[in-house]
Amino acid sequence: xxxxxxxxxxxxxxxxxxxxxxxxxxxxxxxxxxxxxxxxxxxxxxxxxxxxxxxxxxxxxxxxxxxxxxxxxxxxxxxxxxxxxxxxxxxxxxxxxxxxxxxxxxxxxxxxxxxxxxxxxxxxxxxxxxxxxxxxxxxxxxxxxxxxxxxxxxxxxxxxxxx
Numbered sequence: 001x002x003x004x005x006x007x008x009x010x011x012x013x014x015x016x017x018x019x020x021x022x023x024x025x026x027x028x029x030x031x032x033x034x035x036x037x038x039x040x041x042x043x044x045x046x047x048x049x050x051x052x053x054x055x056x057x058x059x060x061x062x063x064x065x066x067x068x069x070x071x072x073x074x075x076x077x078x079x080x081x082x083x084x085x086x087x088x089x090x091x092x093x094x095x096x097x098x099x100x101x102x103x104x105x106x107x108x109x110x111x112x113x114x115x116x117x118x119x120x121x122x123x124x125x126x127x128x129x130x131x132x133x134x135x136x137x138x139x140x141x142x143x144x145x146x147x148x149x150x151x152x153x154x155x156x157x158x159x160x161x162x163x
Contacts, residue, residue, distance in 0.1 A: 001069065001077045003061040005052060007084040010094055019076050019098055026075050028102035030109040032095045038088035040135070043128040048135075050083045050092070051123045057081075064115040068097070071111065072104040079112065081122065 012033060020026055036048050065077045076098040086092060095112050099105040124135040 001065050001074075002079070003058055003065060004080045005054070005057050005061070005083060006080065007082060009082070009091060010080050012091075012094060015078060015080065015094060016096060019078055019096055023075060023098070025100055026098045027100045028105040029096060029098045030102065030105040031097075032093070032109055032113050033091055034093040034113075036086045036088050036090045036092060040126060040128075043126075043130055045088060045126050045128055047085055047087055047127040048092075049085045049125045049127070050081075051125070052081075052083050053121050057121050060120050061116070064112055064119070067115075068108040068111050072099065072108045074099050074104065074108055077108070077112070079116070081116070081120075083122070 012031065016029055016031060020029060036045065038045050061079050061081070065079060068074065068077065074097060076096075078094065078096040080094040082090075082092055093113075093116065095109055095116070097105045097109040097112070099108070126133055126135055
């Protein structure tokens, strides 16, 4: 189980190969890669800047990975989230989950991503043709998180405020 917050790009194939290496019990790997779009809410996006609280962010991501591990029988989990200034088409995030069976890997990957989108302490600022603007979580992201809260208890402390 690994969590990284970094400015550097990542190679998905390399990361998935490292995850699988020497682990013959793995029967499924599910991954999600989030990218910077060039259009958001009708405005051209020229760049996106992601900010975070070092230490707090990694702890928050570790917590959700641990919660996923308590819900499903996982063999490995990887979260890489980039920060800094990114351009359209740049990779932002990689969530990869390995398990013996695909159902658990799919569910855990979706769970981690839904939490990350709404609760992890990252702040996004887009540079658009109309100027800079902060990006809030979408209502659809909150609804996605709610299904996990109804299915079981997860931490609702967003990590965005000191505890």
